[in-house]
């Protein structure tokens with residue numbers, strides 16, 4: 001490798017300072033708080049005490065897996081559909097997809113509540129039509145809906161990019177060699193969009209496992225996700241040590257799942273075998 | 277011989293522009309047929325209609341006498357070697373070749389046996405586990421051929437399969453393809469815009485221009501008996517001059533009367549007269565049927581190539597005899613070297629070498645390569 005010039009090194013300085021200040025330092029703080037007691041002595045108690053939160057961890061993981069899966073189920077066909085439409089249509093779909101992202105999360109969540117609440121917009125319509133009102137806010141479904149609604153553009157975009165890149169001639173070659181339309185999908189499009197699927201899943205799963213606020217509002221106070229727990233430890237109780245310990249464990253969980261996802265996408269580099 | 281594919285009055289338009297204009301073509305079982313024509317004349321479109329990737333606006337496509345217009349590509353007994361190979365990047369060499377067999381759920385040991393057979397045929401033994409993305413152009417080409425042939429299609433469509441290869445490899449692959457075709461007895465429909473390739477490989481050549489078929493015939497027919505100025509010019513070099521058919525066997529051009537062997541034209545009908553550059557002999561000026569001045573001489577290895585100004589019309593003449601520039605020469609043409617064609621929309625557009633230079637020629641070649 002070529003030795004970096006002085007100029008090249010100088011260019012990297014802002015990045016290094018930035019990383020040190022805003023990435024490394026907070027991590028060190030998390031580590032410090034995790035392994036100290038409020039009085040400042042070294043301890044494992046914070047970590048060992050986390051069994052108390054096992055249920056919340058489980059719910060969070062479960063909910064984010066379900067939400068990610070829902071995002072994939074809705075997102076993949078949509079991404080495929082957009083990738084196959086005309087240039088003009090693509091632009092319109094992209095704007096429609098991004099539009100909610102330009103609105104603040106709080107506003108989005110509040111408007112979702114305004115629509116879904118027991119006395120909300122949806123139920124007023126149902127009542128006006130003489131139909132039975134539905135109870136949505138406060139259920140698990142509402143929270144999952146909220147997460148899916150918020151994060152599914154992050155599923156669509158990378159998958160769209162991956163499908164868009166697939167050479168159309170490969171699809172023709174596949175049908176030439178005997179693939180029905182469904183087989184073209186399973187034998188060529190799916191495997192060739194794997195990298196997009198992996199990043200889509202990562203980009204939805206990671207933020208949704210640590211999400212908070214959505215669950216507080218749409219969960220109607222009956223749900224607590226791990227993100228809410230952390231927020232409460234820091235904000236309300238000022239029990240930094242417990243909060244830090246939970247954060248650390250969650251980071252490790254995320255790292256493990258990222259590593260697993262990466263194994264999947266690595267498979268793409270080495271050309272493999274046709275799936276049956 | 278039996279017809280395997282028939283195209284009847286195929287018309288295809290894109291964005292209101294007529295790309296295929298009444299294509300009528302019979303393709304016989306086990307023949308090597310080449311569709312030849314300049315870039316953009318509709319060769320690929322014709323092939324795509326046979327392959328099932330494009331539906332004609334009107335007209336019929338028959339396979340074994342049965343209409344296949346509405347049969348999707350994956351159910352046609354026709355496979356394609358694509359212009360840019362289109363190998364599956366997520367599969368290795370073995371799996372690319374095995375693709376069609378795996379879809380048919382052929383047993384594993386038979387797959388292994390047949391892929392090996394294919395690898396031997398295209399001389400890629402030992403490449404089974406290579407990543408296709410790192411193969412050379414020639415190797416990718418062979419994988420594409422093996423992949424298309426493994427399911428023993430009745431017809432193989434090849435769209436300029438050698439276009440991206442260098443000259444030496446091109447020649448080798450031409451021989452190999454011809455050999456494979458003869459050995460397997462599969463009908464090859466081969467698209468190229470290289471006339472030499474078409475002449476050397478094919479049983480039948482189809483010359484296309486402007487979405488129309490100009491001529492169908494054996495390579496020898498096409499070369500010796502072109503039907504119009506376009507074909508005469510596109511296949512090899514040709515001097516094409518205006519002439520008048522006085523009667524059968526007598527034609528007048530360049531201000532002189534010549535004996536020829538063609539006939540069947542009206543009395544004093546205006547015609548195009550074709551004389552191939554290699555069919556013209558130099559003689560002393562006083563003995564010449566025509567007399568002209570040499571304006572350029574190019575050494576071509578086996579022969580010299582001369583441009584000779586005869587009464588203002590520039591002729592191309594190839595000869596092993598050397599004549600110097602600016603020298604006056606007489607030329608003589610045998611009766612059977614004079615080929616008479618009916619006038620066509622292409623008359624007067626081709627076969628005059630007044631603006632000719634090698635440099636221009638190679639420039640325009642580069643253009644056509646880039647367009648692909």
Ligand SMILES: Nc1ncnc2c1ncn2[C@@H]1O[C@H](COP(=O)(O)OP(=O)(O)OP(=O)(O)O)[C@@H](O)[C@H]1O
Pocket residue numbers: 290291295313314315316317318319320321322469647648
């Ligand atoms: N899908 C399409 N949409 C619009 N125009 C098309 C389409 N496919 C082909 N054409 C047009 O039809 C004409 C013929 O195209 P075609 O690909 O058949 O030419 P070709 O003879 O194969 O040329 P080349 O030697 O350059 O490959 C071209 O002018 C091309 O622009």
Ligand SMILES: [Mg+2]
Pocket residue numbers: 319320321359435
């Ligand atoms: Mg083409």
